[in-house]
Amino acid sequence: MASWQDTSAESSDPELRVARGVLALAGVLGMLLAATAAFMPAPFGAGAHFGRDLVTFEAALSCGFLLAAWQPPRYGSSLLPVAGIAGVGTLLLSAGDLTTASVGLLAEASHVPVLFGLAGLFLLFDAANRSGRRWTT
Incomplete structure (x- = not known):
């Protein structure tokens, strides 16, 4: 069973490289x-105070994606539940906004980093399971 610290196994695993790339892209x-x-x-179309709270959350989640891309075993599994809730919530609320035409598609594009990050975490989790890596540190 390959460990997360085995850098030779990580560098030769294309699925893991793709997952880390998607996470890094989402973070940036x-x-x-x-x-x-x-x-x-x-x-984000919110009031000044509430909008700044959203900016802070967006920055924190993006930083988490960057950390998960950098050190998957340390940050990946911990971030998955948070990103999962953010991603599912984003999808549900955005779908409602789009069906009622209350917000344009371009405004909803601001949610792409959260969805990319969630996809990257799922890819990371899948790559870890396929190679027998453990998610605990």
């Missing part, structure tokens, strides 16, 4: 989105 996109929204008067 989310941080860019949060940094951009931080300077808006009403980020």
Whole structure:
């Protein structure tokens, strides 16, 4: 059974590289989105105070995706429940917004980093299970 610390096994596992790449992409996109929204008067279409709270959450979750891409065994499994709730909540609420046409598709595109991050965590979990890695440190 290969361990997470076995870097030779990690570097030769294409599924793990893809998962880490998706997580890194989600983290970078989310941080860019949060940094951009931080300077808006009403980020994410919310009021100034509530919008800044959303910016902080977006930055924190994006930082978690970057950490999970960097050290999967340490951060990946811990982040999965949080990202799962954020991702499922985002999908349900966005679907409602889109069906009632209360928000445009472009406004919903701001949720892409959360969904990419969740997908990256699922890919990471799948790659770990296929190779026999454990999710505990």
